[in-house]
Amino acid sequence: MDLERRLDLVKAPPTEEVITERELRKLLETSEHPEHYIGFEISGYLHLGTLFLCGYKVNDLAEAGFNCKIYLADWHSFINNKLGGSWENIIKASKYYEEAFKFFCPKAKIVLGSDLYHNNDEYWKDVIRFSKHVTLSRNKRCLTIMGRNQSEQLDFAQYIYPPMQGVDVKYLAEDMPQGGMDQRKVHVLAREVFPKLGWKKPIPLHNHLLMGLAEPPSLSGESKVEKVIAAKMSKSKPWTAIFIHDSDEEVRQKLLKAWCPIKQTELNPVLELVKYVIFRERRQFLVERPVKYGGSVSFSSYEELEREYANGKIHPMDLKLSVAREISKIIDPIRRHFETPSNRKLLEVF
Structure with a gap:
């Protein structure tokens, strides 16, 4: 595969x-198989934003020649009180995450945090080395990577989370750590600290955060990135998330209640599903509607649909129902995968 095609995939x-x-281009010019990883806390059911959007990018990178790793961060999950802070349940749930990512990202290697850290004295030494170059105030600014903010009352263990994630980069993939835009602060920190320690400076990739289906919170004065982070799909708000196990009717009901203002294209979660999921899976998207309202219309690009919606030529209800139809079809293979008896048993922890 030529260089430009690899760059396009990334x-x-x-x-x-x-x-x-610029650094990415140099990396691909000098390495056929760079190292990559993306890490996930282990908590509840996987949704489109976690498995599909992140998984799409993992698959792109694997096609571009990267050695890809999916990191199941059990220690980080425990620190951040996932699944009630039960380490036993976190380990059980990791088997579910492993099965899902093996299905969706078959070329990626699955790594569990406990396996990475076991008998790894050098890792913990590096956590201290890294931390000696980070002020407390800078560390606190990175707490957004775990869905926290500086004003919350946190336990001390949670302040160890950012340095651990920074050092994870060295041990999992010095070339390219991947994360949502909410992980940007710790990756930038790693780029600043690593050279001071004589470590290779990473080249982070940040993927889009899929919006939840609810009306985005009003954050006056915040940047667009901060607004997107605040509005992201989250399993902690199940009514705003489409899970990979949702039935056709559950998907339909969630879409019917979704935030989708007429003619509004920015921060519209229903349009986001078309842009980032449906057109990733389909070359055409059919909006079904009664003949008296113009009849069904097919779109061959997201830009075409967005333009028609902004002009008021597509009604939100027709869009919602058509999106629900396609999303149900798209999640059906992974949904059926977990309907086998052995895989269904993996869900009992939740």
Whole structure:
């Protein structure tokens, strides 16, 4: 595969940014198989934003020649009180995550945090080495990577989370750590600290965060990135998330209640599903509607649909029902995968 094709795969949606593209080009010029990883806390059911959007990018990178790893961060999950802070349940749930990502990202290697850290004295030494170059105030600014903010009352263990994630990069993939835009602060920190320790500076890739289906919170004065982070799909708000196990009717009901203002294309979660999921899976998208309202219409690009919606030529209800139809079809293979008796048993922990 030629260089430009590899670059295109790395930068294709849902990629939002690569820090930096110049360094990325140099990396691909000098390495056929760079190292990559993306890490996940282990908590509840997987949804479209976690498995599909992140998984799409993992698959792009694997096609571009990267050695890809899916990191199941059980220690980080325990620190961040996932699944009630039960380490036993976190380990059980990791088997579910492993099965899902093996299905969706077959070329990626699955790594469990406990396996990475076991008998790894050098890792813990590096956590201290890294931390000696980070002020407390800078560390606190990175707490957004775990869905926290500086004003919350946190236990001390949670302050160890950012340095651990920074050092994870060295041990899992010095070339390219991947994360949502909410992981940007710790990756930028790693780029600043690593050279001071004589470590290779990573080239982070940040993918888009799929919006939840609810009306986005009003954050006056915040940047668009901060608004997107605040509005992201989250399993902690199940009514705003489409899970990979949702039935056709559950998907339909969630879409019917979704935030989808007429003519509004920015921060519209229903349009986001078309842009980042449906057109990733389909070359055409059919909006079904009664003949008296113009009849069904087919779109061959997201831009075409967005333009028609902005002009008021597509009604939100027709869009919602058509999106529900396609999303149900798209999640059906992974949904059926977990309906086998052995895989269904993996869900009992939740």
